[in-house]
Amino acid sequence: MKKPGAFSPQARLKSFSYAFAGLGFMLRSQHNAWLHAGATIGVVAAGLAYKVRPEEWRWLFAAVTIVWVAEAVNTAFEHVCNVVSPQHHPEVEKAKDVAAGAVLIAALGAAAIGASVFAPYAIASF
Numbered sequence: 001m002k003k004p005g006a007f008s009p010q011a012r013l014k015s016f017s018y019a020f021a022g023l024g025f026m027l028r029s030q031h032n033a034w035l036h037a038g039a040t041i042g043v044v045a046a047g048l049a050y051k052v053r054p055e056e057w058r059w060l061f062a063a064v065t066i067v068w069v070a071e072a073v074n075t076a077f078e079h080v081c082n083v084v085s086p087q088h089h090p091e092v093e094k095a096k097d098v099a100a101g102a103v104l105i106a107a108l109g110a111a112a113i114g115a116s117v118f119a120p121y122a123i124a125s126f
């Protein structure tokens with residue numbers, strides 16, 4: 001096992017830069033990430049337009065965050081699968097589909113949270 005070196009701000013900055021590079025790659029390469037970005041912008045715009053309360057912003061931020069985390073983990077997992085099994089393999093198919101299912105669960109949960117926050121405002125504005 002690698003021994004931990006001395007803590008250095010430069011090494012931590014470098015580590016953050018890898019994480020940002022990964023997020024940049026995901027945003028450039030994953031069409032689903034574009035949908036999440038559109039949904040995120042839509043949620044923030046609706047939150048500002050309806051002037052939702054601070055506790056409702058917390059729910060919205062949690063919902064948006066969990067979708068992005070699921071998408072990032074799914075993207076990383078897909079790439080590892082592509083290296084481990086470039087050829088079609090039924091187990092890889094199941095693994096990728098289950099990982100994609102995790103993103104779907106997060107997105108459905110986020111949609112339910114968004115609906116429960118915005119529905120009262122939308123109804124009141126009629």
Ligand SMILES: Nc1ncnc2c1ncn2[C@@H]1O[C@H](COP(=O)(O)OP(=O)(O)OP(=O)(O)O)[C@@H](O)[C@H]1O
Nearest residue numbers: 030078085086087088089090092093094096097100
């Ligand atoms: N090596 C593989 N072996 C077996 N099935 C695979 C393999 N690679 C992909 N698949 C299957 O093919 C389908 C599409 O996979 P892919 O990785 O392109 O996912 P995707 O959701 O279309 O991804 P993206 O939208 O990011 O391109 C999924 O059902 C997946 O399980």
